[in-house]
Amino acid sequence: xxxxxxxxxxxxxxxxxxxxxxxxxxxxxxxxxxxxxxxxxxxxxxxxxxxxxxxxxxxxxxxxxxxxxxxxxxxxxxxxxxxxxxxxxxxxxxxxxxxxxxxxxxxxxxxxxxxxxxxxxxxxxxxxxxxxxxxxxxxxxxxxxxxxxxxxxxxxxxxxxxxxxxxxxxxxxxxxxxxxxxxxxxxxxxxxxxxxxxxxxxxxxxxxxxxxxxxxxxxxxxxxxxxxxxxxxxxxxxxxxxxxxxxxxxxxxxxxxxxxxxxxxxxxxxxxxxxxxxxxxxxxxxxxxxxxxxxxxxxxxxxxxxxxxxxxxxxxxxxxxxxxxxxxxxxxxxxxxxxxxxxxxxxxxxxxxxxxxxxxxxxxxxxxxxxxxxxxxxxxxxxxxxxxxxxxxxxxxxxxxxxxxxxxxxxxxxxxxxxxxxxxxxxxxxxxxxxxxxxxxxxxxxxxxxxxxxxxxxxxxxxxxxxxxxx
Amino acid sequence: xxxxxxxxxxxxxxxxxxxxxxxxxxxxxxxxxxxxxxxxxxxxxxxxxxxxxxxxxxxxxxxxxxxxxxxxxxxxxxxxxxxxxxxxxxxxxxxxxxxxxxxxxx
Numbered sequence: 001x002x003x004x005x006x007x008x009x010x011x012x013x014x015x016x017x018x019x020x021x022x023x024x025x026x027x028x029x030x031x032x033x034x035x036x037x038x039x040x041x042x043x044x045x046x047x048x049x050x051x052x053x054x055x056x057x058x059x060x061x062x063x064x065x066x067x068x069x070x071x072x073x074x075x076x077x078x079x080x081x082x083x084x085x086x087x088x089x090x091x092x093x094x095x096x097x098x099x100x101x102x103x104x105x106x107x108x109x110x111x112x113x114x115x116x117x118x119x120x121x122x123x124x125x126x127x128x129x130x131x132x133x134x135x136x137x138x139x140x141x142x143x144x145x146x147x148x149x150x151x152x153x154x155x156x157x158x159x160x161x162x163x164x165x166x167x168x169x170x171x172x173x174x175x176x177x178x179x180x181x182x183x184x185x186x187x188x189x190x191x192x193x194x195x196x197x198x199x200x201x202x203x204x205x206x207x208x209x210x211x212x213x214x215x216x217x218x219x220x221x222x223x224x225x226x227x228x229x230x231x232x233x234x235x236x237x238x239x240x241x242x243x244x245x246x247x248x249x250x251x252x253x254x255x256x257x258x259x260x261x262x263x264x265x266x267x268x269x270x271x272x273x274x275x276x277x278x279x280x281x282x283x284x285x286x287x288x289x290x291x292x293x294x295x296x297x298x299x300x301x302x303x304x305x306x307x308x309x310x311x312x313x314x315x316x317x318x319x320x321x322x323x324x325x326x327x328x329x330x331x332x333x334x335x336x337x338x339x340x341x342x343x344x345x346x347x348x349x350x351x352x353x354x355x356x357x358x359x360x361x362x363x364x365x366x367x368x369x370x371x372x373x374x375x376x377x378x379x380x381x382x383x384x385x386x387x388x389x390x391x392x393x394x395x396x397x398x399x400x401x402x403x404x405x406x407x408x409x410x411x412x413x414x415x416x417x418x419x420x421x422x423x424x425x426x427x428x429x430x431x432x433x434x435x436x437x438x439x440x441x442x443x444x445x446x447x448x449x450x451x452x453x454x455x456x457x458x459x460x461x462x463x464x465x466x467x468x469x470x471x
Numbered sequence: 472x473x474x475x476x477x478x479x480x481x482x483x484x485x486x487x488x489x490x491x492x493x494x495x496x497x498x499x500x501x502x503x504x505x506x507x508x509x510x511x512x513x514x515x516x517x518x519x520x521x522x523x524x525x526x527x528x529x530x531x532x533x534x535x536x537x538x539x540x541x542x543x544x545x546x547x548x549x550x551x552x553x554x555x556x557x558x559x560x561x562x563x564x565x566x567x568x569x570x571x572x573x574x575x576x577x
Binding site: 025046052062070072075078079099102119231235245249258362 | 472474477480481484485486487488490491492493494495496497498499500501502503504505506507508509510511512513514515516517518519520521522523524525526527529530531533534535536537538539540541542543544545546547548549550551552553554555556557
């Protein structure tokens with residue numbers, strides 16, 4: 001038997017160590033907001049977590065070491081393996097999954113607490129019961145909602161908005177039902193029904209599914225961030241139920257900082273959080289959507305593209321998710337190198353939400369050793385677009401759609417875009433004319449000065465680099 | 472701990488969270504989300520506590536899964552964040568014209 005029970009649960013020593021732990025969390029998050037200190041901040045927070053876990057393991061009342069070892073072992077093995085194996089392109093769904101299991105843990109803890117309360121056969125005090133119910137509902141919503149977000153980003157289910165008629169009404173009814181069931185349990189706190197509690201878990205899970213399903217893939221980072229804040233709050237609620245100060249502070253910290261972060265992310269996309277949640281892309285009958293009739297477009301091959309690029313003075317490359325999927329960053333860098341040898345000025349226009357997470361493109365291009373100075377932000381590059389000879393759109397779609405500016409009825413109206421349509425010529429490298437994340441047609445493809453090069457981004461870039469060498 | 476003490480802590484922590492996230496550059500949104508995500512993995516402490524109180528087979532199972540889930544959240548969360556930030560730190564530091572930027576010079 002491991003000699004545990006060094007600290008009295010809720011005693012001064014344990015609390016002091018918890019204070020150390022959450023101070024490290026706050027410091028870690030603070031550092032995480034600056035590029036130079038972010039990595040260190042993450043490490044500081046991880047140390048805080050280690051302190052919190054070790055402290056808890058040494059509390060009195062901790063037992064069943066075999067099960068604890070099993071849980072820790074499985075969790076660590078899965079977490080480490082998944083984190084090492086995951087591709088940079090799959091980071092957002094990985095975060096969604098981690099968030100989901102966190103929410104799931106909260107819901108399970110709540111369930112265990114209520115079973116424990118029932119088995120004691122005494123009245124469960126409301127200041128414990130109410131947080132347990134809150135944790136159960138929010139944890140379950142977060143678990144299922146995150147899983148749907150994961151499935152959408154992993155293309156396990158369609159990324160376009162899936163809506164059921166009368167969705168908002170169904171969601172509202174579910175929510176009312178959940179609240180009513182919670183009130184029922186709280187009123188009957190002398191002998192709460194476990195069956196009703198399980199029903200609450202299931203209904204909350206269904207609600208999580210229904211809320212996230214109608215949201216389009218492009219909005220997923222905002223949704224994941226919001227669910228992240230929710231899980232934080234539910235962890236805080238679990239802290240109230242278990243009288244654990246570390247859980248209360250850490251959970252609340254994540255809840256509030258996550259809320260601010262969610263709002264900042266939505267602002268970067270020129271959308272409000274409410275808009276994301278209740279008016280998913282394509283929710284309104286879109287003029288450009290639905291009917292994708294044959295529209296005339298110009299299609300070219302790698303050789304033509306190479307010629308256009310090689311004889312240009314300035315080229316702007318606009319990367320998007322397609323580049324990430326095809327892992328084309330090195331091939332694209334090769335094209336840029338060839339062009340620079342010929343005296344062409346090359347820069348990269350980075351849309352704040354290009355790819356599936358903010359900063360996605362910066363990460364990929366940094367990996368291919370693209371000089372930092374060549375990465376230009378949207379606001380910076382847009383005024384230069386009319387003076388740009390050729391804009392090359394590689395695997396990007398919605399972030400270049402002029403409908404966002406020109407068509408007030410478009411579902412993406414008002415979203416800031418990279419104004420490639422202002423460039424003298426546009427080459428779009430894409431596998432097909434199919435619509436992007438938002439599920440709407442891109443008018444850019446049918447502009448007279450746009451040439452489409454239908455190919456995999458990596459292959460196309462490699463071909464173009466080869467053709468430029470041959471010129 | 473009394474309920475009111477807990478609520479006091481909750482409210483103060485909420486304000487700390489709001490204040491700590493000031494203006495975050497877009498490129499750090501995802502890593503920061505991932506880091507805070509790892510921090511709420513602290514629920515694994517709850518798993519450790521409930522598994523000690525468990526008194527039937529189902530509770531053992533629930534508690535063990537809760538620990539495993541929480542551990543995945545913590546371990547995976549911090550590691551993935553570290554990987555993301557590692558990609559950033561590899562970019563070349565020298566930014567010749569950025570000398571005066573920090574001080575607001577032109």
